Amino acid sequence: MAEVSAALVKDLRAKTGAGMMDCKKALAENGGDIEQAIDWLRKKGLSAAAKKADRVAAEGLVAVASAGTKAAVVEVNSETDFVARNPAFQSFVANVAKVAVEVGADIDAIAVAAYPGTGRNVKDELTHLIATIGENMNLRRAAVLEVSKGVVASYIHSATAPGLGRIGVLVALESDGPTDKLETLGKQIAMHIAATNPASLDVSSLDPALVARERDVLSEQARASGKPENIIEKMIEGRVRKFYEEVVLLEQVFVIDGETRVGKAVEAAAKEAGVSIKVAAFVRFALGEGIEKQQSDFAAEVAAQAGR
Incomplete structure (x- = not known):
């Protein structure tokens, strides 16, 4: 298994909420690729979040x-x-x-x-x-x-x-x-x-790569149940529809009334x-989405400027 840095483990924990050892193993199993590690944790049921946005502070x-x-x-x-x-x-x-x-x-x-x-x-x-x-x-x-x-x-x-x-x-x-x-x-x-x-906006304009990735995760989750293949296929399709309801505007429940789909509204x-x-x-x-804010140690900066 590949060696992974503490910084990568910390980043994966922040994105998924999974335990430190699980994150370390996920990264090692996937060659340090953080996106593949996220999917690996999800497939193992070790990550509650589908995808957590990068922490940004621009x-x-x-x-x-x-x-x-x-x-x-x-x-x-x-x-x-x-x-x-x-x-x-x-x-x-x-x-x-x-x-x-x-x-x-x-x-x-x-x-x-x-x-x-x-x-x-x-x-x-x-x-x-x-x-x-x-x-x-x-x-x-x-x-x-x-x-x-x-x-x-x-x-x-x-x-x-x-x-x-x-x-x-x-x-x-x-x-x-x-x-x-x-x-x-x-x-x-x-x-x-x-x-x-x-x-x-709608299902047809959703990124096919995003759908394929989600279907792959959902398929492994469903097959882990050990149920017959015909039941598994229905489980997958049901979960894909649920995914659409979470990420597609016209399929989402309108926050204004908490009941109606946006498309129906x-x-x-x-x-x-x-x-x-x-x-x-x-x-x-x-504001700032997708921008990594540089982290700094203020005390270390002051000490460096003071010549310590």
Whole structure:
């Protein structure tokens, strides 16, 4: 079996909640591959979590902005949450979201676009802000949704100021229905998405590799029961349907009422409005997701600076 580091074991424990020796064995059995080790623990029934998101702690803000039937969400990172509370930084992020509505989601295009009221472009304004505040910042990503008819509703969770916070969601609804009704429905769906973080809009758009991986885990779990093959197949299909209900937006139970599937809630709203309503797309940005925060020993840093 392959040798594994203590850091890998610690990382796997954080992701799965499994015991230290189980994590060490899982990594050894899978050549130190952490994703394969997660699946190995799940197959053995030693991990309660299907997949736990990486622990991230990047700071900054997520912002949303809209104009007509178009809306944008952007993420700008900073080193500390102190900067995220700075009015100048907040103003910059809000303005970048407005720029994204105009020029689109491409970061390079946003960077060279004119920044409002300064004579500088966005990149140069960010450089100026870094020099003024004294902390590194990064324009990380942006997304834009647009519909030909209907609305693109937005929602900010953990808002620090209007349109600014730690989670931003856009929901595109295509419909001829009344704008106010669509905005209400869209915001409710956006709140749901902020809470549940679905992997896809519908079953057909779910990543096939994700489905195959889940089916493999569920198959081994079912076969461990020792039941006949025909029963096992039914168990697998039932568990796959349950998986869809957990990760697919339109299959999830709507958090607004805790009973109705999101897809059924949209159908009911369409029936009440007397027009068709289609959830065309959604985007969810959570601040810092996917970014590993560098861990440091503050006492060691102080000692090093003191020459000890």
